[in-house]
Amino acid sequence: MTTTQVNQSNAYNDESALNDYFQSLSKMNATPLWTAMDKIVPPYPKPRAAPTAWAYSVMRPALMHAASIVGAEEAERRVLMLVNEAIAAPYTTDTIYAGLQIVLPGETAPAHRHRAFALRFIIEGTGGFTAIEGERIDMRRGDVVLTPSWQWHDHGNEGSDPVIWLDGLDLPLWQHIPINFVDQYTEPRYPSEPAPDSAARIQWKIVAQALDEQRIPHAIYQYHLPDGSHLSKTISAQAERVEAGHTTTTSCKVLSYIYHVYSGQGFSMIKTPNEATAKRLDWTEKDTFAVPAWSEVSHTCTMDSGAVYLFALNDRPMIESLTFLNKP
Numbered sequence: 001m002t003t004t005q006v007n008q009s010n011a012y013n014d015e016s017a018l019n020d021y022f023q024s025l026s027k028m029n030a031t032p033l034w035t036a037m038d039k040i041v042p043p044y045p046k047p048r049a050a051p052t053a054w055a056y057s058v059m060r061p062a063l064m065h066a067a068s069i070v071g072a073e074e075a076e077r078r079v080l081m082l083v084n085e086a087i088a089a090p091y092t093t094d095t096i097y098a099g100l101q102i103v104l105p106g107e108t109a110p111a112h113r114h115r116a117f118a119l120r121f122i123i124e125g126t127g128g129f130t131a132i133e134g135e136r137i138d139m140r141r142g143d144v145v146l147t148p149s150w151q152w153h154d155h156g157n158e159g160s161d162p163v164i165w166l167d168g169l170d171l172p173l174w175q176h177i178p179i180n181f182v183d184q185y186t187e188p189r190y191p192s193e194p195a196p197d198s199a200a201r202i203q204w205k206i207v208a209q210a211l212d213e214q215r216i217p218h219a220i221y222q223y224h225l226p227d228g229s230h231l232s233k234t235i236s237a238q239a240e241r242v243e244a245g246h247t248t249t250t251s252c253k254v255l256s257y258i259y260h261v262y263s264g265q266g267f268s269m270i271k272t273p274n275e276a277t278a279k280r281l282d283w284t285e286k287d288t289f290a291v292p293a294w295s296e297v298s299h300t301c302t303m304d305s306g307a308v309y310l311f312a313l314n315d316r317p318m319i320e321s322l323t324f325l326n327k328p
Contacts, residue, residue, distance in 0.1 A: 044273050047292035049093045049256065050086035051270040051279045054100075056123075056286035063102045063164060073110065078102055079167060082258075084290055090171040093256035093290050095315040096235055097171035100288075102164045103128060103157040111154035111185035116174055117232040118147040121166040121260055121311050123286055127159015135195035139163060142204025142262055142311075144223065146231060152190040166260050166288065168313040170234035199226050204262070208309065211241040218248045218299075230317040240299070240310040242266065247300040254327055255319055256293040257312045261285050264301060264308030271296040 025031055033040070063080060070078045079099040083089045092098040101120075103109060105127070120130065121144055128139035132153045137145055145165075147153050157163045174180035202223060211219045223230075223237040230236040242248060242264075250269070259268070261283050271278035272295045281289050291297055293315075301308040319325050 045294040049292035052085045053281045053289040098258045099167045108156035111190040114182045115180040118169045120145045123164045125163030128163030131192035136192040144202040146200045217243045217246040242301040242308045250298040257291040259312045262309040266301040
């Protein structure tokens with residue numbers, strides 16, 4: 001062994017010398033890749049998100065309290081973010097943000113637009129509406145209302161009860177591409193006319209009918225625009241029906257999901273690649289839960305009669321456009 005080789009070997013084993021070297025690198029705004037390789041390029045998928053659930057019986061009173069302390073002029077921001085237990089806001093999963101929004105009778109959320117894509121899944125209330133680029137769209141339970149990127153929109157409630165919906169946005173994406181921003185309209189309302197047949201609304205009755213027509217224990221419906229494309233270039237959605245007493249086949253999904261229980265009760269078993277065992281999440285009507293990417297998932301309907309109906313946001317458009325939809 002040469003003198004140079006001996007000196008190198010000693011340097012590798014000298015913790016103090018290594019620390020001095022790392023500190024000198026930090027002054028250069030540099031850092032060694034080999035100390036972080038497992039985090040940057042791990043040997044298996046490592047989603048940061050964890051299976052997390054939000055019970056509507058808990059969240060609804062919190063929403064009503066928010067409505068009592070935050071005024072109508074802030075109605076657009078009167079949202080409770082659903083924050084994944086393993087990550088800070090705005091992450092509900094690693095790629096999707098979700099929140100619960102409430103608009104009280106007589107309120108209108110100020111008109112604005114933003115770069116982020118958004119969709120709303122209506123949970124409860126009648127008389128609510130969203131106006132998008134001049135189209136005034138009624139909001140009914142189970143409907144999906146789309147808000148494409150950079151389109152003027154506002155929300156209002158002309159009914160007698162609170163209107164509550166699940167917001168789904170691609171906000172996590174914009175944490176890494178920081179060019180999202182909001183533009184406030186000059187007036188509280190953007191001029192609009194009723195649009196009962198707007199393509200921006202997908203009615204639940206159409207989705208439920210498509211699920212029921214499949215006549216199999218576990219039916220899946222993929223949401224699409226009229227031209228057959230995904231709901232956006234970043235996030236989309238699906239719905240599922242699970243018959244009474246049935247447990248779906250366990251499958252490992254590349255995608256991440258945010259599920260909302262339209263009706264029924266049951267539980268899901270979710271095993272992430274980070275955990276040795278599956279986590280059980282029990283749920284009932286109007287609850288919401290998050291499923292991280294690359295998780296092994298099954299759903300069970302625990303009812304003796306009837307079926308469970310589930311709605312789920314997903315990041316399919318992003319993953320599909322990157323050609324990573326299928327596991328290697």
